[in-house]
Amino acid sequence: MAKMQTNPEGRSNVPAARFSFTNKLSASNKTPRQINRNLIFNHIRARQPISRADLSRVSGLQRSTVSLIVEELLAERWIVEGSMGRLPRGRRPTFLNVCSQRGVLALDIHPAQTTLAIADLGGDILVEDQIELPEDAQKVIAVIISAIRKMIAANKDRSFDGVGISLPGRLDLHPGASSPTRQATSKTIFAPNVRWPIGQIKSRVEQATGLPTFVDNVANACALSEVWFGDSDGNHDLVVVNVSEGLGTGIFANGRILRGEGGSAGEFGHVQVDPLGLPCGCGSTGCWETVASNRAGMRYYAEITGKPSPSFEKLLKLAASGDAAACQAIDRMCAALGRGMHMIASALAPSEIVVVGDITTIWRLAGPRIEQEMRRIPMVRIPKLRPAQDGNKARLRSAVALVMHDNQV
Numbered sequence: 001m002a003k004m005q006t007n008p009e010g011r012s013n014v015p016a017a018r019f020s021f022t023n024k025l026s027a028s029n030k031t032p033r034q035i036n037r038n039l040i041f042n043h044i045r046a047r048q049p050i051s052r053a054d055l056s057r058v059s060g061l062q063r064s065t066v067s068l069i070v071e072e073l074l075a076e077r078w079i080v081e082g083s084m085g086r087l088p089r090g091r092r093p094t095f096l097n098v099c100s101q102r103g104v105l106a107l108d109i110h111p112a113q114t115t116l117a118i119a120d121l122g123g124d125i126l127v128e129d130q131i132e133l134p135e136d137a138q139k140v141i142a143v144i145i146s147a148i149r150k151m152i153a154a155n156k157d158r159s160f161d162g163v164g165i166s167l168p169g170r171l172d173l174h175p176g177a178s179s180p181t182r183q184a185t186s187k188t189i190f191a192p193n194v195r196w197p198i199g200q201i202k203s204r205v206e207q208a209t210g211l212p213t214f215v216d217n218v219a220n221a222c223a224l225s226e227v228w229f230g231d232s233d234g235n236h237d238l239v240v241v242n243v244s245e246g247l248g249t250g251i252f253a254n255g256r257i258l259r260g261e262g263g264s265a266g267e268f269g270h271v272q273v274d275p276l277g278l279p280c281g282c283g284s285t286g287c288w289e290t291v292a293s294n295r296a297g298m299r300y301y302a303e304i305t306g307k308p309s310p311s312f313e314k315l316l317k318l319a320a321s322g323d324a325a326a327c328q329a330i331d332r333m334c335a336a337l338g339r340g341m342h343m344i345a346s347a348l349a350p351s352e353i354v355v356v357g358d359i360t361t362i363w364r365l366a367g368p369r370i371e372q373e374m375r376r377i378p379m380v381r382i383p384k385l386r387p388a389q390d391g392n393k394a395r396l397r398s399a400v401a402l403v404m405h406d407n408q409v
Helices: 032-047 052-059 063-075 137-153 198-209 218-228 288-292 294-305 312-320 324-348 358-376 391-404
Strands: 079-084 094-098 102-109 113-120 125-132 159-167 170-172 187-190 213-217 238-243 247-253 352-356 384-387
Touching: 032 052, 032 063, 032 094, 052 063, 052 094, 063 079, 102 137, 102 198, 102 391, 113 137, 113 391, 125 137, 125 391, 137 198, 159 198, 159 218, 159 391, 170 213, 198 213, 213 218, 213 391, 218 238, 218 247, 218 352, 218 391, 238 324, 247 288, 247 324, 288 294, 288 324, 294 312, 294 324, 312 324, 312 358, 324 352, 324 358, 352 358, 358 384
Parallel strands: 102 159, 159 213, 238 352, 352 384
Antiparallel strands: 079 094, 102 113, 113 125, 170 187, 238 247
């Protein structure tokens, strides 16, 4: 049985063993028992409620093996037994579910505001709160920590396995290592849209809560989440494009997150696409995010109408309702997104490109325009283009994936 860690309040944290990708069973340094444990837990998570017999059928494992692993997961409170099924004859099966009393605190951080949520181990968002961040850079982390403490206090009946934080920037999480879990400190290496000390957030949240805290760039986290929760099987390469105040990309290749030296891989948003373009927060001019981010879409609307733009959320609603200026602004933004994704597809040849962000709420308009622009210039191979499974909630679920996954990537 895995030994449970506890925080200062005596609440159970994540045990020593966590879980790997649902279908990634090859090229692993794990023992067959660990691999089978991962497989069984992930089938329960994805298919709950499910019986032991059905677990044996879908996993291909012998019933005796399934039974042993299920008993271990029950003892560790990863799963619980629920209702009983009905059969025409024979013993009635007992269904298994992921334990609903265990949860994850998930933070989706933006430069000026943060979403804090509680999710269960299956990734369902149970509680959600919006936090406006103060202008004083030195007070931001304290405000976030205060909100976390309040949410924990309001949910005393639940134990938390950790805190997952998706960040709008790149941190050197552990010099010389690729895993975001093996460090006590982190160093900001690239966060051009953030004006507060984001590199301190992991250590300060961990110290304040006593909970294991896992952080990563939001696009990397979303790429992991697509394999953990989404439609990808972990055996095909993909690129996640996070469209927000800026643009970020996360690359999942050869069964792992591609981080590069110091964790800086994937900054396509700051590839220059127009040498005569607008200044970018990174210090350059004409970067891809200056023409294809949410801010760019709002700027296009202001240029078209001669009026200040509404929020991006309202701009999307205007476009969805058929407002001509909003549709034109979104069209320009999506065309720019398509040109950048052509660059990504040509450089990396992923199996698919997955889009994360509010733009996915009008995918029926945005998706075809992005793909049209991608196809305008010939490519050797055209990847599948799709929105994230959870749309604009993908960033929150990605924080859950950071906690749940064993971070072998």
